[in-house]
Amino acid sequence: MGWHKVKLYTSCAQRACSVSQKKNLLRAIIPVITATLMVIACCYSFYLRRRKVANEQESVNKKRNQGNIAFRLYDSERSVKDLIDSDLFREDDKKGIDVPFFNLKSILAATDYFSDTKKLGQGGFGPVYKGTFPGGQEIAIKRLSSGSGQGLEEFKNEVILIAKLQHRNLVRLLGYCIEGDEKMLLYEYMPNKSLDSFLFDRTLCVLLNWKIRFDIILGIAQGLLYLHQDSRLRIIHRDLKTSSVLLDEEMNPKISDFGLARMFGGKQTEATTTQVVGTYGYMSPEYALDGFFSVKSDAFSFGVVVLEVINGKKNTGFYQSEHVLSLLGYAWKLWIEGKALDLVDQTIRETCNADEFLRCVNVGLLCVQEDPSDCPTMSNVVFMLGSETATLSTPKQPAYVVRRSLSSATSSTTKPKSLNELKSTIDEGR
Template identity: 50%
Template sequence: MKELILLLLILYYPFCHSLDTITLNHSIKDGDVLVSSDRGTFALGFFTLHPDSKTRYLGIWYNKISEQTIVWVANRDTPLNDNSSVLSIKNGNLVLHSNNNLNPVWSSNVSTSFVNASAKLLDTGNFILTHNNNVVWQSFDSPSNTLLPFMKLGLDRKTGLNRFLTSWKSPNDPRTGNLTYRIDPTGFPQLFLYRNKIPIWRTGSWTGQRWSGVPEMTPIFIFNVTFVNNKDEISIEYNVKDPNVLSRMVLEEPGQVRRLTWQPNEHRWFQIWHGPKEECDNFKQCGSNSNCDPYNAEKFECECFPGYEPKFGREWYLRDGSGGCVRKGNASMCRSGEGFVKVARVKVPDSSKARVNGSLGLRECREECLGDCSCVAYTSENESSESGCVTWHGDMEDTRSYTQLGQDLYVRVDKHELAMYAKHSYGSLGKKGLVAVLVICTCLVLSIAIILISWLVKARKQWTRRKDHKYSFRLTFDDSSDQQEFESTNSSNLPFYDLNSIASATDNFSMANKLGQGGFGSVYKGILSNGMAIAVKRLSKYSGQGVEEFKNEVVLISKLQHRNLVRILGCCIQGEEKMLIYEYLPNKSLDFFIFDKSKSSELDWRKRFDIICGIARGILYLHHDSRLRIIHRDLKASNVLLDNALNPKIADFGMARMFGGDQIEAVTNRVVGTYGYMSPEYAMEGQFSVKSDVYSFGVLLLEIITGKKNSGHHEDIASTNLVGHIWDLWKEGTTMKIVDRSLGESFSEVEVERCIQIGLLCVQDYAVDRPSMSAVVSMLGNDSTLPIPKQPAFSFKKSNCESSNPSTSEGIYSVNNVSMTMIEAR
C-alpha cells in the first residue's frame, strides 16, 4: 500500500509542476508554477523582486536561466501584499484574487463571457486565453518593458489595439514608468522613444530593410524582421532564426532600448545593440532644417541643410544649435530654376508629416517634388530598390549623419545655391568640364597649403594679441631632436568670450559657484545670459602649469570632437586673465562616484561597463581616428567627467602631446602627469607613446571595478599598490575578492573577470606587450579569447619596515614642471 501511494505521488508531482494550462477546474495559487510546453523555455507564477520585500507579483520569466529575468508582469501597478493569491478563470476571464477578496486585483478584461475558456503558457513566452481554439486574449497584446521574438509592436487599425513598451519605475519596481517605446502611425510610420510623452529619440522611418536611424539592423544575422504597414495594421516583429537562441529587447529606466541575447556558456546576457547612443541621437538635437554629424572632428556637430542658415547666429557660434536653421535670402523657390542637393547617408527627417506615394520611382519622385512649390525635400521609400516616394513640405526635424549606411536625402535649393553646390560634394560631377575645374582647384589649394605651412614654420613664434582681436597660439613639442612648433590663428574656429560676461555668469567667480581646483587654478560653474550652463577653467596667476599648458589645451581640444571628449565652447584672454569655457557636466567627475562609499552604489556594473567602453572609445579617437594623433598623458578618474546620463567625457588636455606623421613615441626631460597612472617607461625615463595612455587606461579600468585608488593606502592589500594586489589575486584565481562591494550582485562574474584581465594586459611592464586601444575596444566588445597578461609594472610587496601610516602612502599626486631622472631601478 505504501509503495502504491509513493508511486502515485511520484506520478502526480511532475504532472503538477509541468502544468502549462489553467482551466475552469484548475487554478494556480502562490507557489505553483506554469511551465511552457515543448521546450519549457518560460515559466509563469508569483514572484518578488527583492528578498526583503513582501510585495508579490504575477508574471512570466525565463525558466531555464539561473538569473531570474522577468519579461511580463500582470499586476505591475497593483502589487500583492501576501502569498495567498490565486489566478483562476471565471466567466471566461483570467482573474487574479487576493485573500478571497471579491474584487480582482487584475483581470484579462475580456468583454464576452465564455464557458469553456482555458489559458496556456506557450514556449514563445505568450500567455493566451482561448475559447474553442480561438485566442480571445494574450499577454503579447499588453507588453510591459520587454519585447520578445514573435511579439508585435504597433497598431491594429481594425480593433484600435496599440501595443507598445513601457519602462519600469526602477529595476526593483515594475510599476509603469515614464518611458514608452511605440510606433507613431501618422505620416510615414516610425518608432519613437518618449519620456513623459515627449519624444527623446526616433528610429526613423522604415527603408524596406531597417529603420532609417538604426543602421545596425543591416545585415541581421540571427533575426527575421517583419514590418507591416497596410489598411489593417502597422507593426514591427522580430523573430529568431534559431529557436535555441534566447533574445529580448528591453526598455530600461535611464532611457535606453537594448537588444540582448543569452550566452549559455558564460551565463549572462550579452548586449548586441542599444539606442540612443550619442548626442546626435537626441530628438531635434540641432533644431529644424539641419543635420547632426557626430563624426565631424573639426567643426560643430550641427550643420544647416544646403540653402539654409542658422536662425540665431550667436547661439550657433557658441555651439548651441537648438534654434535650428531658416531659408537663406528671398530667392524664389517656385519654378525659378531651383533644384536639389544630395545630403548623403543620413537618418531622414521626422516623417510624421511626410507624404508617401508608393507608385513612384526615385526619378519620378524628384519631378513630383519639383512640381510642388511646397515640397522642400524627398527620398525613396525603399532604399535598396529606390522605389516609392517620400516628400517633406515644411520644416525638417531630427536628421543625423552616418559614416556608411544611411539614406540619401535630396534638399530643395534655389538656382544660386544649386550653382554653388555643383562644385562641392553635395552636387553631381556629371560634366567633364566641372571635373577639370575641380582638379585645377584642388592643385591650387594644395599649392597654397604648402606655401602657408612653410610660412608658418618660418614665422616669428610669439604669443601676441593683435589689434583686430585675433590671437596666435604656439604649441611647443617637447622633442629634443626635432623641436616642432605649431601656430594657429584662432579668429574663426574658437569663440572668444568677454571677461565681463564670464564674471557675470559666475557671479564674479564666487565660492558658491566653485566646482573644484587643480594645479592650473580653479573651475567655476556659470550661467550665460542666454541660459546656457558653462564650466570656466580659470588659470591661476600662480599656477604650476602656466601659459604653455593653457595654450596647449586651447589648440588641441578646439580641433577635437567626439562624444567621449569634453567639448570646449571658447576661451577668454584679457589682461592677466586666461580662461577656458567648457560645456557644463552636472555629474562632476568619475572619482566623485567610484571612490566615495555613499555615491559608488549609484554606478551599477552595467553603467560602469558603459563608462569603461566610453573612455576606451575616446582614447581610441585620440590615438587613431582624429586628424591629429594625441597622447593625453594625464588620464585618471578625476579627468573623466560625467554628463546627465553618466556618459564619460575625457577632460584636461593641458598635458597632452600631438604626434605627426609616422611618429610613435617621444622622450622628454619634463615628466608631467599623475603618479599611480604613469607607465614605468614614462615615469622613469621620460619616454611616452600611445602605450603610455594604454597603461593609464588599465589602471583606471581596475579602479572602476574595485572602487579603490591605485596609489591609495589600503589596509587589506599586501602589495604597494592596487595593481600589484590584483595581479596576485589573478594568479590565485580569486579576483572576485577585490570587486567593489557596492556593486552587490548586479554583475556577471565572467564579464568582470574579463575586464580585469584586459586591465592587467594594459598595465604590463613593457610597452610592447600592451595592446593598442583599438585592440582594447575590440576585446571589450566581443567574447574572443584574451592573451595571458605578464607581470605588471610597480607590483612590489610592502616591506616589513614600510610605514602603514596613511599620511605617508595615501593619495595621488600630480606633477607639473618637474624634471625627473630615474626614480629607482626596475
C-alpha cells in the same frame, strides 16, 4: 534755265562728295572693327585655354590631395604645434582658434564675480566655476592661476587642441577668454562632475552599478581610440586618470584636462622628454623612469583606471595589511590564484556581470604590463571589451607590483638598490 543747271550740278557734286566721304569713313572703320573683333576673339580664346588649364590643374590637385591627405594634415598639425610651442600666446594667435571669444565682463556676470557658491572644484592649474549665461545656458569655466608657467602651457594646449577634437567621449570646449592676466577656458557643463567624485565616495559609489561602470570603461576606451587613431590630430593625453574623466547628466564619460597632452605629426607615434609630467599612480614605467611616451603610455593609464573603476579604490591609496602590494599587484595576485572575481567592488557584487568583469580585469592587466610592447593598442582594447567572443591573451606580471615598505619610506635619503625598488618608490609617491 542756266541757273537751274548750276544748282542741279552743285547738288549732284555734293551728293557725290558725301558718298565718297562715307566710303572713306567705312574704309577707316572696318579695320578698327575687325581688329577689335580679333582682339576679343583672342582674349576669349585665351580665357577658354586658361580655364581649361585651370580645370585640368584643379583635377590634378584634387587627385594629388586625395592621394596625399596625410601630408596636408601633417602640414596643418605642424602649424598648430608651432603655435603651441611658441613662448607667448599672442593676440594674433586668436585668428586660428575655432571657438568664440568671451569677454571678461560677461564671465564675471555669469559667475557672480567668481563667487564661492559657483565654485565647482580646484584643479592643479586653478579653480573651476559654474557660469550661467543669459538664456539659462550653463558652462564650466576653468580660471587659470596667474603667473603659472604650466597654466599658460595648459591654456595653449587646450584652447587649440580641444577646439579641433569632436567626439562624444571628449569634453567640448565652448570658448575662451584672454584679458590682462586672466586666462579662462569655457567647457560644456558636466552636472555629475568627475568620475573620482563618485567612484571613491563610499556614499555616491552605490549609484555606479555594473552597467554604468562598464559603459564608462568602454566610453573612455573609445575616446582614447579617437585621440590616437581617428582624429585629424594624433594626441597623447599623458595625464589620464579618474579625475580627468567627467560625467554628463546620463553618466556618459568625457575625457578632459588636455593641458599636458602632446600632438604627433605624420606617422610619429612616440617621443622622449626630459621633463616628466603627469600624475603618479597612472604613469607608465617607461615614461616615469625614462621620459619615453607613446600611445602605449595612455593605454597603461587606462589600465589603471579600469582596475580602479571595477575595484572602487585608488591605486595611490590602496593598502592590504597582509600584503605590501599596490592595487596592480593585488589584482595580479588574485588573477594568478584564479580569484579575480574577488577584486570586485562590494557595492556592485549583486549587479555585476561576471563575464564582463573578468574581461575588464584581463584587459586592465594587459594594459599595465611592464614592457610597452606587450601592452595592447586602444583599437585592440575596444575590440576586446566590445566582443563577447574575442580571445584575450594571458597578461604578464604588471609594473609596480610591490609597494615600498614602511621602513624604506622613512628613509628618503637611501638610494634604491634596484630597478624594482625605484619603481616601488615611484609607486609610493603616487
